[in-house]
Structures are given as C-alpha cells and as structure tokens.
Amino acid sequence: MSYELDWSVLWSGQSGGWLLQGFLTTLEISTLGWVLAAALGALCGALRTVPLTILRCLAAGYVEFFRNVPLLVWMFFWYFGVSPLLPQVAREWLFDHGAEFWAAVFALGVYHGARFSEVIRAGIQSIPKTQLEAALSTGLTIAQAYRLIILPIAVRLIIPPATNETLNLIKNSSVALTIGVAELTFQTRQIETYTAKAFEALAAGTIIYLTLCLTIALLMARIEKRVAIPGMIGQGSAP
Amino acid sequence: MNRLLIVLIFALFNGLSDAGAETTLEKLDKNGTLVIGTRTGSPPFGYVNKKNEWVGFSIDLVEKAILPAVSKKLNKNIILEKKESAPATRIPLLQSNAVDLIAETMTDTQARREQVDFSLTFFVTGAQFLVKKGTPIKGIESIAGKRVAAQQGSTNARIIRERVPSAKLVEFPDQPAAFQALIQGQVQAYANDGIQLAGLKARAPKPDAWAVVGDFFSYEPYGMAMRKNESDFRHVVNVGLMDAIASGLYFEIYNKWFGPKAEIPYPLTTESKRFLQMQVVPK
Numbered sequence: 001m002s003y004e005l006d007w008s009v010l011w012s013g014q015s016g017g018w019l020l021q022g023f024l025t026t027l028e029i030s031t032l033g034w035v036l037a038a039a040l041g042a043l044c045g046a047l048r049t050v051p052l053t054i055l056r057c058l059a060a061g062y063v064e065f066f067r068n069v070p071l072l073v074w075m076f077f078w079y080f081g082v083s084p085l086l087p088q089v090a091r092e093w094l095f096d097h098g099a100e101f102w103a104a105v106f107a108l109g110v111y112h113g114a115r116f117s118e119v120i121r122a123g124i125q126s127i128p129k130t131q132l133e134a135a136l137s138t139g140l141t142i143a144q145a146y147r148l149i150i151l152p153i154a155v156r157l158i159i160p161p162a163t164n165e166t167l168n169l170i171k172n173s174s175v176a177l178t179i180g181v182a183e184l185t186f187q188t189r190q191i192e193t194y195t196a197k198a199f200e201a202l203a204a205g206t207i208i209y210l211t212l213c214l215t216i217a218l219l220m221a222r223i224e225k226r227v228a229i230p231g232m233i234g235q236g237s238a239p
Numbered sequence: 240m241n242r243l244l245i246v247l248i249f250a251l252f253n254g255l256s257d258a259g260a261e262t263t264l265e266k267l268d269k270n271g272t273l274v275i276g277t278r279t280g281s282p283p284f285g286y287v288n289k290k291n292e293w294v295g296f297s298i299d300l301v302e303k304a305i306l307p308a309v310s311k312k313l314n315k316n317i318i319l320e321k322k323e324s325a326p327a328t329r330i331p332l333l334q335s336n337a338v339d340l341i342a343e344t345m346t347d348t349q350a351r352r353e354q355v356d357f358s359l360t361f362f363v364t365g366a367q368f369l370v371k372k373g374t375p376i377k378g379i380e381s382i383a384g385k386r387v388a389a390q391q392g393s394t395n396a397r398i399i400r401e402r403v404p405s406a407k408l409v410e411f412p413d414q415p416a417a418f419q420a421l422i423q424g425q426v427q428a429y430a431n432d433g434i435q436l437a438g439l440k441a442r443a444p445k446p447d448a449w450a451v452v453g454d455f456f457s458y459e460p461y462g463m464a465m466r467k468n469e470s471d472f473r474h475v476v477n478v479g480l481m482d483a484i485a486s487g488l489y490f491e492i493y494n495k496w497f498g499p500k501a502e503i504p505y506p507l508t509t510e511s512k513r514f515l516q517m518q519v520v521p522k
Contacts, residue, residue, distance in 0.1 A: 080419055095386060095425050100409060177391070178416065180409035186391065189327050193392040196354040198331045 009195040010204050022187030023208055029104050029183060030170045036109025037169060041116025048121045059117065066114035071175050074111050079103035079179040104176035104183075112169045119165055123158035124150070156227055163220040167213045184208060263339050263465065263472040268313050275301055276324030276338035280414060282438045283496040283503050284344045284362075284461075293321055296496040297342040300361060300480070301463075304488060305340070308479030325412075326392035330354050333466050340465050340476065344435065346394050347462035356469065357462035358476045359518045361489075363511050365455025366395040368428040369421065369436040371448065376428045378453025382406045388417040388426040395430045398457050414439060432459050434505055441503045481519040489515065 009015055040062075047059035066074070079100060083091055094102070127150055135145035174185040182190075188205035192198045267273055277298055278285035285295035302319055310317045322338050329345060332338045333355055347357040368387075370376045376385060383405045389396035391410040399406055409426055411417040418439055421429045429436070433451060440449045463480075465473060483489040490507070497505040 076416075079425070080423060083423060083425065091424065096407070099425055178412055180388070180391075180411050180416075180420075182410070186410070189392055192327060192330075193394075193397065194350065196330055196351045198327070 005200065006197060007200055009191065009197045009200050013194065015191045015195070015201075018187040018190055019184070019204060019208065022182060022184035022205075023212075025101075025182055026170070026173050026184040027212075029101065029108060029176060029181065030173045032105045033108030033112065033173065034166060034169055036105065037112035037116050037165075040110065040113025041120050044113070044117035045120025045124065048117065049124050063114045063117050066111055067118075071107065071111050071172055072178060074107040075104060075175055075179050078107045078110075082106075100176070100179045100181050103179055104173070104181045108169060108173055108176070112165060112172070115168075116162065116165055119158050119161045120154070122161070123154040126157055127153055153229070153232075156224070156229065159220060159224045159227075163217060166216060166220075170213060170216070171209060260336075263469045264313065264475070266336070267309060267317055267339065267472075268315070271315065272318045272320045273301070273306060273309055273340065274320045274322060274338045276322050276329055276332045276341045276343065278325070278343040279323050281344050281435065282442065283501070285342070296362075296492065297344070297461075297463075299492050299495070300483070300489070301340065301342045303492060304483035305342075305463075305476050305479035308475050308482065312475045326390070327412075329464065333464060336466075339472075340463055342463050344432065344461055345464055346432075346459045347464075348394060351464070354467065355464040356467050356473050357464055358473065359480050360460040360462055360514075361480055362434070362461040363514065364432045364434040364459045364461070366398065366430055366457040366459065367433040367436055367451050367453045367455060368430050369418075369439060369449055369451055370428045371421075372450045374427060376452065379403060379456040382428060385428060386426040388420050388429040390414070390417065390431055393431070394457055394459065395432070399430060402456075418443070434503075437505055438503045484515050485519050 010019070044059040044062055047055045048063070050056065082103070083094065083099065086094065131153070132145055132150060135149040136142070140148065173183055176183050177186040177189070184205055188201040191201040191204075195201070261269070275298070277293075277295065279287050279293065281295070282288075283295055284297040285293075287293050298321065306317060306319055322332070324332050324338065324341055324343060326345075329341045329343070330351070333341060341355075345351075347360060351357070368376060368378065368382070376382060379399070379402060382399070382403055384407070386407045386409065387399060388409050388411055389399060391412045396408060396410050399408055409420065411420065414431070414435065417426070417429050417431075420426045429439075431439075433455065436451045440446050440451060443449055463476060465476065480489070483492070490512075493507055495501065497503060497507070499506070
C-alpha cells in the first residue's frame with residue numbers, strides 16, 4: 001500500500017493561513033517565554049555564585065524543583081493549578097483573554113529559567129579565580145572587575161549552551177498544544193483534520209521548526225565569532 | 240507527540256516505499272494476528288476499565304463479530320492485538336501497516352474516505368454540549384462569544400469554527416483536560432459527540448451537576464477504518480458486522496455497553512436500530 005503525497009493541501013484552502021498563525025503563536029510564546037527564562041536564569045545563576053548561603057539555597061531549590069519535573073506537568077500546573085488561586089474577577093478576565101497562552105508562557109519561562117540558570121552559573125564559575133585577581137591587581141574595584149572583565153567573558157562563554165537552550169525552548173513550545181494553545185504543531189494537526197493529509201501537514205511543521213531553529217543557530221554562531229576575544233582558548237571554532 | 244513522530248517516520252520508511260506489497264488479508268494470513276488501533280480513554284468504545292483491562296464496545300465488536308468472520312475466511316484462528324490510536328495518529332498508523340483496522344470512535348467523512356476506507360456504520364451519534372447544570376447554554380445557537388472546549392482534530396471543532404466564529408474555541412487533545420477546564424471554568428461548555436459526553440457525565444464525581452444539552456449539531460456515523468482499496472478485507476469486516484446485526488449479536492453487545500444497566504446508558508433509538516438493520520444486505 002503506498003501513500004499518495006499531495007503537497008497542494010498546504011496552500012489550498014486555509015492551510016497556509018493556519019500555518020502562518022501557528023508560526024506566529026509559536027514565536028510569541030517562545031519569545032515571551034525566553035525573556036522570562038533569561039531573566040530568571042540570570043538572576044538565579046548569579047545568586048548561586050554569591051557567598052550568601054540562604055540565597056544560594058533558594059536559587060538551587062528553584063533550579064532543582066523546576067528542571068526535574070516534566071514540562072507537560074508544568075503546563076497543566078500553570079493552566080489548571082494556578083487559576084483557582086486567583087480572585088473570581090481576575091480569573092474570568094484571564095479566561096476571556098487567552099489564559100492558555102499565558103499559562104504556556106509561564107510554564108516555558110519558569111521551566112527553562114531553571115535550565116538557563118545552570119548555563120549561566122557554569123559560565124561564571126568557569127572563569128579562573130586568577131582572572132579576577134589579575135583584574136583587581138590592575139587597580140579595578142570588585143564591581144568594575146565583574147562588569148568589565150568577568151561578565152563579558154562569561155556571556156561569551158555561554159553563547160553555545162544558551163543557544164542550545166533557546167532552540168530547546170522553541171521546540172518545547174509545542175507541548176503547549178496540550179492545554180489548547182493553537183501553536184504550530186496544533187495547526188499542523190488542524191490541517192490533518194481538515195484534509196486527512198498527516199504527512200504533508202507534519203512535514204510542513206517540521207520544515208518550519210527546522211528553518212526557525214537553524215536561522216537562530218546560524219545567527220548565534222555569527223555573533224559568537226564576531227564577539228570572540230582574540231587569543232582566548234577555543235575561540236574561533238564556530239563555523 | 241513523540242508517538243506521532245515515530246508513526247510518521249515509520250510510515251515514511253515503510254509505507255511509502257513498499258508499493259504493491261501484500262494485501263491486508265495476506266498479511267493476516269501470514270502473521271495470524273489482526274492488529275487494531277483503538278482508544279484507551281474513550282469509554283465505553285475503547286478504554287482501560289477499573290480492573291485494568293483494555294475493553295470497550297468497539298473492541299467487543301471486533302472480537303465477537305469481525306474476528307470470527309476473518310478467521311472463517313482465512314480458515315485459521317486469528318488472534319487480536321490492540322494498539323493505541325488517537326485522532327492524529329490513526330490514519331498514519333493504518334497507512335504504515337502498523338495496524339490493520341481502526342476500531343474506536345472514528346467518524347466516517349468524505350475527506351477521510353480519500354485516505355482510508357470505512358466499514359458499515361456501527362454507531363450513530365451527533366455533537367452536543369456538556370455544561371454545568373443551570374447555565375444558559377442550550378445548544379449551538381447560544382454559544383456565541385462563549386468559551387467552548389472541543390477535542391483537537393474532531394469534526395465538532397470544525398463545525399463550531401465554521402458556524403459560530405465568535406465562540407472562543409479552545410481545543411484539547413484529550414477528554415480529561417477538556418473536562419477539567421469545564422470544571423474549573425476555563426470554558427463554559429465542552430463540545431463532543433453526545434455519547435462521549437454521556438460517558439463523561441456518567442463517570443464524573445457528581446453526575447447530576449452536569450447536563451448534556453442541545454440538538455445534535457453534527458451527524459457522526461462511526462465506522463471502522465482500513466487501508467484504501469482493500470475491498471476483500473473490507474468485505475470480510477462488513478460481513479462480520481452484518482451477520483452480527485442480523486443475528487442479534489450486535490444488539491446483545493450494544494446492551495452490554497449501553498443498556499439500562501450499563502455504566503453509560505444510551506438506549507438505541509428505533510430510528511438508529513432500523514438504520515443499522517437496513518445496512519445489512521441479503522446473503
């Protein structure tokens with residue numbers, strides 16, 4: 001039994017519009033989720049390196065709790081678990097204004113924030129202590145040393161793993177369909193419902209994800225190369 | 240999602256490449272098993288019951304009506320094997336040869352008939368709404384502007400989108416999530432086939448708190464799907480169903496799952512009974 005491919009389903013009818021809508025929704029939840037994740041990650045990643053035990057423990061607790069529970073559970077948590085805690089008026093308003101969208105943004109942001117935090121912590125901790133000592137011996141204050149030497153190096157170091165996390169976040173946004181967010185994967189299924197053409201619809205979705213992620217990966221590789229510090233070990237290995 | 244991708248990849252490498260391979264009947268004869276795709280969470284058609292057994296009306300029909308017909312045709316004892324299918328995976332599962340027959344709650348539609356073939360209609364229902372008792376929603380005419388849940392990939396969602404574009408439709412991949420959203424108020428009504436809603440209501444912690452409302456706003460004839468252009472196999476499946484309807488076996492099975500004493504009582508209307516009987520052609 002052979003399957004007859006019919007790619008025209010992707011541009012006939014409403015399919016094209018749905019794919020575009022899905023792509024935009026995926027971009028929206030990914031972008032908002034990323035901003036939240038980067039902010040939480042930077043905060044907690046930094047907190048985990050400070051000399052105050054209580055702050056370190058708080059940040060570590062957040063990271064371990066949120067990264068070790070499946071994202072799917074977090075989706076349900078933010079959608080079904082949080083809303084009953086809100087006052088009636090806020091709840092009704094939220095339900096009328098895309099509750100599932102915001103639940104998905106929070107699920108993605110908080111989950112990936114925990115993972116970003118580790119990336120950022122690793123970046124800061126990978127800089128040898130002597131680097132800081134050398135900076136201080138040139139007459140810089142601690143704050144200046146962090147701002148002018150340590151952080152600029154750390155940010156460069158974490159570009160590859162942070163890119164990795166970003167791409168993961170984009171692909172993980174497809175889990176949002178479980179709480180009814182009409183993102184890209186959702187729309188490919190919609191096309192399948194209307195046309196019964198599963199392969200074409202999924203292939204289109206796959207190509208869009210691939211294109212989006214490859215674009216970001218290439219962009220980040222260029223940035224990495226551009227900002228590389230001449231003479232540092234391992235620099236310039238990006239394509 | 241993962242399952243869907245596996246099916247897709249499997250299908251691309253298998254289904255697409257082996258054009259002109261064996262027919263379904265040849266495959267059954269060789270393997271000695273009939274592999275069906277069915278549901279695990281759609282009572283009473285296909286679900287895992289409290290004793291952890293995978294059972295249901297659709298599964299019973301295959302086991303008691305179709306399997307004997309297939310065994311008779313091939314003159315050997317054929318064993319039943321069950322795999323899980325869902326709206327998004329069922330057609331790829333068939334086309335990749337992973338399953339031979341979809342026996343769950345699949346509505347026979349013209350668009351789907353371009354991809355797969357269907358057996359006789361073995362159950363008739365239509366879309367309605369599940370709401371909290373006492374809410375003003377009375378049917379499709381009163382959902383404008385309301386938040387309505389539906390099953391992803393279902394015909395119901397499509398009809399609502401086309402007929403009441405102002406309704407705020409939220410589509411969930413499975414029943415539990417949609418029902419949870421209804422309980423918590425994320426949505427004010429849940430659209431699905433009447434029988435599925437009756438099942439959901441019957442199993443809810445407080446069945447009396449819920450009501451299934453509205454006239455059928457769609458016609459949902461359930462059929463069993465199989466690979467296209469396999470008229471020999473399709474005929475055997477239909478003979479199994481026709482014999483069961485003619486002999487009364489179908490109605491026994493129906494009573495077991497939908498009779499007055501069943502978990503989800505859904506009496507067969509005279510109309511539906513007559514319709515089922517009229518599908519039986521003479522021997």
